[in-house]
Amino acid sequence: MSDALLTLAGVSTFYGAVQALKSVDLVVREGEIVTLIGANGAGKSTLMMTICGNPRARAGRITYAGDDITALPTHLIMRRAIAHAPEGRRIFPRMTVRENLLMGAQSAPEAAGAFERVLALFPRLAERIGQRGGTLSGGEQQMLAIARALMSRPRLLLLDEPSLGLAPMIVRQIFAAIRALNRDQGLTVLLVEQNAFQALKLAHRGYVLVNGAITMEGSGMELLRRPEVRSAYLEGSA
Amino acid sequence: MTALREAALSALVALGLFAPIVGLRTVPGEGGLALAPQPGLVGVLVGLVFFGRLGVHLRDRLRPAPGRAAVRPRLAATTARLGAWLAPALIALALIWPALVGRYYVDLAILVLTYVMLGWGLNIVVGLAGLLDLGYVAFYAVGAYAYALIAQFTGLGFWTCLPMAGLLAALWGVTLGFPVLRLRGDYLAIVTLAFGEIIRVVLLNWVSLTGGPNGISGIPRPTLFGLRFGGDEPGSFAGFFHLTSSPMQRIVFLYYVILGLAFFTNLVSLRLRRLPLGRAWEALREDEIACRSLGINITRTKLTAFAVGALFGGFAGAFFATRQGFVSPESFTFMESATVLAIVVLGGLGSQLGVALAAIVMIGGAELFREFADYRMLVFGLALVVMMVLRPRGLVSTRTPSVALGTPRMIGADMVAQGRG
Numbered sequence A: 001m002s003d004a005l006l007t008l009a010g011v012s013t014f015y016g017a018v019q020a021l022k023s024v025d026l027v028v029r030e031g032e033i034v035t036l037i038g039a040n041g042a043g044k045s046t047l048m049m050t051i052c053g054n055p056r057a058r059a060g061r062i063t064y065a066g067d068d069i070t071a072l073p074t075h076l077i078m079r080r081a082i083a084h085a086p087e088g089r090r091i092f093p094r095m096t097v098r099e100n101l102l103m104g105a106q107s108a109p110e111a112a113g114a115f116e117r118v119l120a121l122f123p124r125l126a127e128r129i130g131q132r133g134g135t136l137s138g139g140e141q142q143m144l145a146i147a148r149a150l151m152s153r154p155r156l157l158l159l160d161e162p163s164l165g166l167a168p169m170i171v172r173q174i175f176a177a178i179r180a181l182n183r184d185q186g187l188t189v190l191l192v193e194q195n196a197f198q199a200l201k202l203a204h205r206g207y208v209l210v211n212g213a214i215t216m217e218g219s220g221m222e223l224l225r226r227p228e229v230r231s232a233y234l235e236g237s238a
Numbered sequence B: 001m002t003a004l005r006e007a008a009l010s011a012l013v014a015l016g017l018f019a020p021i022v023g024l025r026t027v028p029g030e031g032g033l034a035l036a037p038q039p040g041l042v043g044v045l046v047g048l049v050f051f052g053r054l055g056v057h058l059r060d061r062l063r064p065a066p067g068r069a070a071v072r073p074r075l076a077a078t079t080a081r082l083g084a085w086l087a088p089a090l091i092a093l094a095l096i097w098p099a100l101v102g103r104y105y106v107d108l109a110i111l112v113l114t115y116v117m118l119g120w121g122l123n124i125v126v127g128l129a130g131l132l133d134l135g136y137v138a139f140y141a142v143g144a145y146a147y148a149l150i151a152q153f154t155g156l157g158f159w160t161c162l163p164m165a166g167l168l169a170a171l172w173g174v175t176l177g178f179p180v181l182r183l184r185g186d187y188l189a190i191v192t193l194a195f196g197e198i199i200r201v202v203l204l205n206w207v208s209l210t211g212g213p214n215g216i217s218g219i220p221r222p223t224l225f226g227l228r229f230g231g232d233e234p235g236s237f238a239g240f241f242h243l244t245s246s247p248m249q250r251i252v253f254l255y256y257v258i259l260g261l262a263f264f265t266n267l268v269s270l271r272l273r274r275l276p277l278g279r280a281w282e283a284l285r286e287d288e289i290a291c292r293s294l295g296i297n298i299t300r301t302k303l304t305a306f307a308v309g310a311l312f313g314g315f316a317g318a319f320f321a322t323r324q325g326f327v328s329p330e331s332f333t334f335m336e337s338a339t340v341l342a343i344v345v346l347g348g349l350g351s352q353l354g355v356a357l358a359a360i361v362m363i364g365g366a367e368l369f370r371e372f373a374d375y376r377m378l379v380f381g382l383a384l385v386v387m388m389v390l391r392p393r394g395l396v397s398t399r400t401p402s403v404a405l406g407t408p409r410m411i412g413a414d415m416v417a418q419g420r421g
């Protein structure tokens, strides 16, 4: 837990004339779980997508494993063992679970044994391997989205709101899976969550994003104790 | 009550449409054409629409939504079982067809197969990759003219020119693909529509190269390993096999050429679907953003879809040219694009068998009812409407997974999934 795997330095992103990210500095170290919290529209998804090069950062530098990836095309960024499970699951509804998973392996075909690994992590999916993605329940779809992202054997996993619309029980399962992946396989995770309490408890460190700018950072527990965080993101949930 | 109101509304729209189109008939009169009103016919048609709409409403009433949903999976299962023997039966029939029927029906089958091939080609673009292409005829035209011109200027034979024509069409596919990379849906449709028209207008106006509206004639016929058809001197098919020459020989040969080309298209489509590239096409149709985050190269995926689709369109075009011996811009109007697209949509977007069936029904049907040429478009439109009411997702709407299932337990899971519909 020492070297920075991913570094954002002064990253600004625009949608047309609207600035969505304002000189964001953020570090994710190898083997860490980092949680990013913020209100709706703060720019959390934009930050993840900027890491993936779509939209592209207009200013600043994004470094991954020592290389500058700011100007790389999206598909080349994703081939560097970065996986992104975008907001809203976005599984392929007419394709089967198996085909969905195969799509995840597309950018890294050499990832042998990935199939067995992700099915071991989510046994529910193994039972439904031939079912069409669109007919899965919401929780199963989210599992599929994460499993699909893991198929490329990533070093860094970007997870955008994995708990969206799920029952607390399923959320706990998914968070347990993230923790297990991090502990057992050393997977580095950048996690965006509305479910701030659980996400900060899970994380080694966290950042708070407000209107496109980072306003706070610290260890998960530290942030949980801050009164500003408690009042803004934890009302009633703690 | 709503049923009556809706039926009346439909009838009103029908009246508005039919009154000028069917209601007025041009008859030769003094000093040119005169208009003769046909109120009776309009009345019959409007009445048909009125009661038709009422009928659809009644059907929905009698079979309420939950009941219909329950019927669906059984229907899907029937289609699947039907497909299991229908496809081999169709292939077998296609193979022996010329032995069964006379010249007219072989000719008709050649026409149908040309559209089957075009349908399968467009299916790659529209059905698999989900890119709505309204200008597919452009590639058909490029293939036809490429063959005609290359053959004319170089004297090369059909089999040498065929791949060249296909590759040229594919090149144009990529050319179209580049500017429309960022477009989707309606916008893509408009640009492809324009592209189809541009190609036609260029062919029409570039008189020095294409002969303009007069087209190109004297296009060489295909040969069988160098054997010509027609005549019975040495070097011709009839001469080599010591047969009496007959025009039927060439027609049957053409039939097997297009059958082979169509099979080739089908095999390549089926094979590609199982490869990462084909899977990426389908994923692109389902969700472009998800594709991006999985590291799929969207540019390459879209361009290859356009290129492969165009390639087969080009092959079909070259075949068209060699069959007719003559090409002109008239054969490549928007109507052709619309027909091929209708075949793909009716076939159920993405189903190989569905496309073949739709082509048989639409092209074969249209030819057989040739006497009613005046009403062809009317019947065509009516058939589309009826289809969309009865089977809104096309003839064969179930998508076959591209990866075979591993163990029996997994097949069980799939059945459960289908059972849930």
Ligand SMILES: Nc1ncnc2c1ncn2[C@@H]1O[C@H](COP(=O)(O)OP(=O)(O)OP(=O)(O)O)[C@@H](O)[C@H]1O
Pocket: A015, A018, A020, A038, A039, A040, A041, A042, A043, A044, A045, A046, A047, A087
């Ligand atoms: N494609 C787009 N074009 C224009 N503006 C956009 C686009 N995508 C996002 N935005 C804007 O950028 C801002 C940040 O959006 P973003 O999706 O990153 O928020 P978020 O923090 O992920 O919110 P949520 O918690 O609701 O998912 C919002 O004001 C949003 O309206």
Ligand SMILES: [Mg+2]
Pocket: A044, A045, A046, A087, A160
């Ligand atoms: Mg978001």
